[in-house]
Amino acid sequence: MGFIDIIPILDSTIRLATPLLLACLAGLFSERAGVFDIGLEGKMLVAAFFSAAVAAQTGNVWLGLGAGIAASMVFALIHGVASITFRGDQLISGVAINFLAAGMTVLIAQDWFNQGSRTPSLFGASRFGPVDLPFADQIASIPIIGPFYADALSGHTILVYVGLLAVPATWWVLFRTRFGLRLRAVGENPGAVDTAGVSVVRLRYAAVLICGLLCGLAGAYLATGLAAGFTRDMTAGRGFIALAALIFAKWRPWYALFACLLFGFLQAVSNRYSTLDFGIIEIPNAFVLALPYILTVVILAGFVGRATPPRAGGEPYVKER
Amino acid sequence: MDKLPKWADIALIPAINLALALIVSGIVVAFIGENPLNALQIMVNGAVGSTYGWGYTLYYATNFVFTGLAVAIAFHARLFNIGGEGQAQLGSLGVALVCLMVPWPHWTLALPAAIVGGAVFGAAWAAIPAYLQAKRGSHIVITTIMFNFIASALLVYLLVETLKVPGSMAPETARFPEGARLPDAQAVFGLFGLSFARTPLNISFIVALFACWGLWLLLWRTRLGYEIRAFGHSEPAARYAGISPTKITMIAMLISGALAGLMAINAVMGEQERLIQDNVLGAGFVGIAVALMGRSHPVGVLIAAILFGALYQGGAELEFETSVPREMVVVIQALVILFTGALDGMVRRPLESAFLRFRKQPKPGVAAE
Numbered sequence: 001m002g003f004i005d006i007i008p009i010l011d012s013t014i015r016l017a018t019p020l021l022l023a024c025l026a027g028l029f030s031e032r033a034g035v036f037d038i039g040l041e042g043k044m045l046v047a048a049f050f051s052a053a054v055a056a057q058t059g060n061v062w063l064g065l066g067a068g069i070a071a072s073m074v075f076a077l078i079h080g081v082a083s084i085t086f087r088g089d090q091l092i093s094g095v096a097i098n099f100l101a102a103g104m105t106v107l108i109a110q111d112w113f114n115q116g117s118r119t120p121s122l123f124g125a126s127r128f129g130p131v132d133l134p135f136a137d138q139i140a141s142i143p144i145i146g147p148f149y150a151d152a153l154s155g156h157t158i159l160v161y162v163g164l165l166a167v168p169a170t171w172w173v174l175f176r177t178r179f180g181l182r183l184r185a186v187g188e189n190p191g192a193v194d195t196a197g198v199s200v201v202r203l204r205y206a207a208v209l210i211c212g213l214l215c216g217l218a219g220a221y222l223a224t225g226l227a228a229g230f231t232r233d234m235t236a237g238r239g240f241i242a243l244a245a246l247i248f249a250k251w252r253p254w255y256a257l258f259a260c261l262l263f264g265f266l267q268a269v270s271n272r273y274s275t276l277d278f279g280i281i282e283i284p285n286a287f288v289l290a291l292p293y294i295l296t297v298v299i300l301a302g303f304v305g306r307a308t309p310p311r312a313g314g315e316p317y318v319k320e321r
Numbered sequence: 322m323d324k325l326p327k328w329a330d331i332a333l334i335p336a337i338n339l340a341l342a343l344i345v346s347g348i349v350v351a352f353i354g355e356n357p358l359n360a361l362q363i364m365v366n367g368a369v370g371s372t373y374g375w376g377y378t379l380y381y382a383t384n385f386v387f388t389g390l391a392v393a394i395a396f397h398a399r400l401f402n403i404g405g406e407g408q409a410q411l412g413s414l415g416v417a418l419v420c421l422m423v424p425w426p427h428w429t430l431a432l433p434a435a436i437v438g439g440a441v442f443g444a445a446w447a448a449i450p451a452y453l454q455a456k457r458g459s460h461i462v463i464t465t466i467m468f469n470f471i472a473s474a475l476l477v478y479l480l481v482e483t484l485k486v487p488g489s490m491a492p493e494t495a496r497f498p499e500g501a502r503l504p505d506a507q508a509v510f511g512l513f514g515l516s517f518a519r520t521p522l523n524i525s526f527i528v529a530l531f532a533c534w535g536l537w538l539l540l541w542r543t544r545l546g547y548e549i550r551a552f553g554h555s556e557p558a559a560r561y562a563g564i565s566p567t568k569i570t571m572i573a574m575l576i577s578g579a580l581a582g583l584m585a586i587n588a589v590m591g592e593q594e595r596l597i598q599d600n601v602l603g604a605g606f607v608g609i610a611v612a613l614m615g616r617s618h619p620v621g622v623l624i625a626a627i628l629f630g631a632l633y634q635g636g637a638e639l640e641f642e643t644s645v646p647r648e649m650v651v652v653i654q655a656l657v658i659l660f661t662g663a664l665d666g667m668v669r670r671p672l673e674s675a676f677l678r679f680r681k682q683p684k685p686g687v688a689a690e
């Protein structure tokens with residue numbers, strides 16, 4: 001595996017890491033505010049469907065993106081109503097959302113397009129096209145950095161760069177703004193936030209809606225950037241890998257970027273090679289694909305550093321009377 | 322004091338939740354352009370209108386009883402076992418190995434052995450998340466989700482690399498020998514001279530009924546069952562009473578995994594008669610809905626499983642006769658989980674205050690307590 005092989009792998013690493021990254025940051029907001037979310041997968045899936053469906057109907061990918069985000073935020077709101085207002089079980093609500101998305105998307109796709117649970121293929125303006133970063137051509141001739149910048153980093157769709165920029169933005173919002181301080185506090189000790197006269201309910205709703213927004217971007221990227229149209233269950237467990245990345249990153253934005261790049265890299269490698277042959281041992285493809293999940297279990301077990309979730313995560317807040 | 326009378330808790334609230342889920346489903350059906358009442362009629366007729374319908378309904382129900390009981394016993398210990406899917410996959414591996422390794426002379430010998438195989442493999446797959454939760458504090462929901470994916474990768478690997486029939490392309494094992502095939506309902510009813518349509522319903526249904534009864538005995542008639550329920554109600558109180566959290570977590574999850582693994586005797590041994598890649602088909606997740614709707618009681622689980630079995634069979638008929646795809650079942654299932662599980666408080670709280678208002682009116686002239 002020489003350097004020439006590395007560039008296309010890095011290129012698809014970034015491509016494959018983007019939906020994970022957006023979903024992972026989505027989960028980060030929600031879980032930092034104390035609302036567990038195993039419904040990332042479902043929200044991505046509805047967003048993927050509605051963005052592709054509206055883009056196919058209107059021929060405008062931006063309208064598709066808007067529809068995807070809106071659909072994902074509606075699902076986020078359902079999760080919010082169930083787990084914040086009615087203090088239901090957040091995990092069960094997440095499971096319900098995943099099922100609702102899996103069923104609804106196929107149902108509506110069949111009803112609208114009659115193409116066996118898929119949307120028509122997207123092309124031209126109904127899809128996100130590649131964006132060339134500035135000076136890509138000029139830098140391309142510089143060894144090592146050049147090909148990396150021009151071929152791996154440049155030439156992705158706009159949502160990839162949105163995803164990358166979302167990392168510092170998330171960091172800034174969470175750690176440098178008053179809203180972020182309160183949001184983190186509400187995930188650690190909602191009682192204290194309430195005592196300080198700040199609404200726990202409103203903060204948690206805000207977090208859940210931001211989560212919906214980011215999942216919407218992730219889903220829209222899947223259907224209109226990475227692929228050209230929606231197909232049944234196209235998220236294929238990415239929501240759960242994002243969840244795994246979130247734990248791997250110990251609920252921190254920069255670590256989330258690296259975790260998602262790592263998991264994207266694993267996916268890229270296993271897409272390219274059916275088995276990895278290191279001479280002495282041969283690693284089967286199935287193992288590479290399962291690696292994110294295995295790593296997450298190992299991290300959760302505390303064998304490699306301890307991942308401590310936000311303390312009030314998963315618990316509905318009951319105001320004292 | 323309980324805020325609600327018992328009948329309201331175990332019958333009224335689930336009924337209202339279910340009704341809400343069905344009303345929303347009806348709206349979805351209407352949105353697709355079908356008459357909801359007509360669709361309901363097709364589904365009911367398709368599920369219970371013939372021995373064919375009943376056969377499929379009870380075949381699906383058998384799967385859901387096992388996975389539903391698996392989720393239910395974990396719920397009693399306040400553990401949310403979302404890994405029924407993976408445990409059932411491993412159970413299917415256990416059942417397949419048992420069936421293929423030994424040249425079974427008769428199914429009466431093969432069935433007990435397969436039960437042990439499925440249960441042991443399912444329990445083993447649940448044991449690791451259970452141990453990590455009990456000893457290292459890893460969140461059991463997340464680990465069991467991860468174990469679902471690992472199980473499916475493991476099964477793919479085994480089917481492609483080692484268990485596949487040599488020379489064949491399909492990632493599946495050889496067919497089980499004649500002696501390891503379970504008699505189906507047609508054969509059993511035939512013994513009594515009754516006619517029954519050819520369906521995958523088989524003798525595992527009886528095993529499922531025994532599993533319900535056994536779990537009821539365990540939970541409400543043994544010391545261990547008491548400890549599991551006490552632990553689920555209040556961990557600090559249970560700990561104070563000398564109940565070991567580690568032990569209860571491990572035992573509850575082992576039984577849970579074993580029950581999920583038993584699903585394979587119905588699906589793999591009873592129907593497919595060979596090990597294929599997707600043999601669980603989401604039944605592990607249906608178990609969550611079944612356990613929620615059945616209020617984690619074995620009888621409730623049995624009723625809910627039959628209802629979901631009817632839903633699955635009715636959904637297939639619906640797809641056959643109308644333009645409503647089979648995924649309608651998944652939507653209904655999602656709504657059942659949403660309303661009975663996550664939005665329970667939406668129905669419960671107004672109902673509680675209504676009951677309190679009716680009951681607690683102090684008689685005039687009697688001093689308030």
